[in-house]
Amino acid sequence: EPEVTQTPSHQVTQMGQEVILRCVPISNHLYFYWYRQILGQKVEFLVSFYNNEISEKSEIFDDQFSVERPDGSNFTLKIRSTKLEDSAMYFCASSERYGTGPQEQYFGPGTRLTVT
């Protein structure tokens, strides 16, 4: 069964550094998402992406964040200058556009980002 994959599984970085988290969505999916989950807390929506542009973003997704689909398979989240509070598990998700209305979202295994 196809799955969303993410790399790396764990990233440690120093405050102020840039990080890029990578995701490979399921191949026939057209909607892509990033969520984050601070340890022990709920999953929070960051951004959705469709047709090579951002569809919607949350208040968390400020100017320090950006997303890109550099080729036909990868979907990346960049944090320009990391802060301690960016430490979290970052999940990529994808869904297939089929008909109208929201579709099931499938999550990747996550990247644990630790900012020191």
Add this chain to the structure above:
Amino acid sequence: GENVEQHPSTLSVQEGDSAVIKCTYSDSASNYFPWYKQELGKRPQLIIDIRSNVGEKKDQRIAVTLNKTAKHFSLHITETQPEDSAVYFCAATTSGGSQGNLIFGKGTKLSVKP
């Protein structure tokens, strides 16, 4: 924007008993309500979902009910087993559109005691 409240935060049951988790949402335009199961250190996994045009959906031991008027939906697990132990999250879409950006509840930690 959408706000999802989930109760209880923890739930402990004996193996074989039923478990019920409840969620309320604020945006009447929301039309898709999935439930995810997350085991420790793993990805959220979709276990069941319901759309606003139905009131109930069942899949083996798991069922979800939706009351659009009251804006609440519930997860029901019957004949619980130790492997059902996990954190369960409800979610709802932020709008009636097709993007389906999910707003999650805070989660319920379910413990099933053998």
